Amino acid sequence: MLRCQKCGREYPNKFRLRCECGGVLDVLFSPFENFYEEIQENYMDIRRYLNFLPISEEFLPGIVLPVTPIVHHRIRGIDVFFKLEYLMPSGSFKDRGTFVTLAKLMEEGIKDVTLDSSGNAALSLSLFGRCEGMNIHIFIPSYTSEGKKKLLRKLGVMLHEIEGDRMLTHRIAEEFQEGTYVSHWYNPFFIEGTKTVAYEVMEQIGEVDYVIAPVGSGSLFVGLFKGFRELRDMLHIRIPRMIAAQAKGYESLCKRSKEKSRLAEGIFIPEPPRLEQMKEILNVTHGVCHSSGDSEIKNALDWLFSHGFLVEPTSAVAFSTFISLLNEEIFQSGERVLIPLTGSGLKLL
Template identity: 30%
Template sequence: MSNHYKFECSSCETEYSPSPSLIECEICDSPLNIKYLPTHYSGGDNTSLEIPLPLNSQSELFSLGEGNTPTVNLTNTSALLDVNLLAKNESQNPTGSFKDRGTSILISCLLKFGIKEIVEDSSGNAGSSISAYSAAAGIKAHIFAPETAPPPKISQIKVYGATHHSTPGSRDKVTESARKYAVKHNLIYASHNLSPYFIEGTKSFGYELLSDTSHTFPTDIVIPVGNGSLYIGVYKALTELISYKLITQLPRMHFIQAESVKPIASAVYNQKWNNKMVLQTKAGGIAVGSPPRLNQVINVMKVSGGECDTVHEEEITNWQLELARTEGIYCEPTSAAAFAGTSKMIKSGKIRKGSTVLVPITGSGLKDTSPV
């Protein structure tokens, strides 16, 4: 096994030898990050950018062709909101969402450890992504999903041949069931929310912002956050780019949550929050009542000078239709939440007019319940 990185606790900074069965700090239960040993950083330049990854070489990468998604200028919405609005279209990934970036690295590492069977829980996108990559890699996948998950996503999981465990109750109950199943059957719990490998994969989103020179580098990035795997991954990428001196300033990183499920926004604003306050939301990708990486998300927001906001269900639907009808982009509700939040933040002055704002189309609307 590779020795150029360790696992490090995101809270108490205890270090561990990498292991696929280790997903939380044994001392304080906080999520783990990957920490590269100093010798790994060889730097880079615009022509030969090397993304630090927990792999020894590119040949260890298990890929279905994820990444390198297009960034498009939303001219009609830009005029409406008085900013330069860009969308990076992650629905163009192999299974239709950004999750494929994280899954590619996660599965690459599980293969190196010789893992043959895994358990995962997901509202749908990560489940279908892990199902697809597992199928291609010859890994047996058990996917726990809420019984309320959109039927197209459940179908996708089944089509790839994964074992689907439909689970009643809240999103957090689904996580609990998956973890119990993994312990009972002595299987690896390959959680996209907890695995430190998954976030290393989402870093490529941030690196691609640099290589796509068809537009101005964003001053602001707005991401819908449930557990924050994309948000934290993009931040890691941008700080690496700063260490390479390829960018000089971190864009302001804002996050959006649904009003129905807002644990992180509540913590930012010192509002009361507990799991019993979770309500049903269309934005299934961010419906996480107790996110393990809450502190990391807030830290990214603060360090980058970002802000956060929450959006109501009707705002999500309105923006899903708005983007489809003015820009020709059919995004999933979770992504529409970020656009609704962006609009709010511009109106309230949290994002300055004239800024270059980038928002991900986190997944395709075709994978979700139709808004009409």
């Protein structure tokens, strides 16, 4: 069942982007008595969590997602756990959302789809769609990295480059008449995929005190929170404090800066549809928002590179936020911080 965040109207569990009132939808979840009994232990991949997802085993995409590794560093007394989401098949966490979305589209026999993206979601959908023989229209801003554009062309999608910003790209894609529009800014099934990060973390390292994620549209941030909330309902754990890492000039949760980032292209989304939901998440978890400028992002990226994490600048925004909060002495010694490293730097070549 899907429920509208705004008016509470409910819909059956079919692919649907938004409520008729325009509000965003969420998939309702009924907690299980015993979390560990519901895990399908014969799988060492995303299928471990099929019982927690609104999809059928009959219609799974051909691309199966691995459980991503976690690397631990102790930084000035704080335990930092980097989850290597950039090692996913298309090089970003977006594959999780795409996996669940594709399963739903396949169940309903939908073969023609349209998506707007700042790059990573487009690459993810293009890779999965190619495997399933789908026809895919992709809308991206023309400033998207050449590496991502080259890859998209190689994957054989119909690529529409828009001379304008990310918000304009979204509006044009929304009006496009061909193919089912599957924007991950709204898509409730995308969130179902990203919530599996929390499930994996629970099995890999147990509870954490903080989660720091880059926030543009919030598809990872909202998914992480949903996953941890479901785990709380099943395992009676504490939901970690959620920290939103944004880029200067494009803040939606922090005060908007005059300075504009040029590096964090994945989160140049100043008006995300799930804004109210994200504010509520900050509120209930006593989280905070922090925004980084390009000099901080560059320093964070340098640190990540020198520790073997070959990520893109947008991913470094979360680590840059960690460093700033560390300097502000927000964390207590021995606290555990989860930082998903969201996208691969190899696509920028």
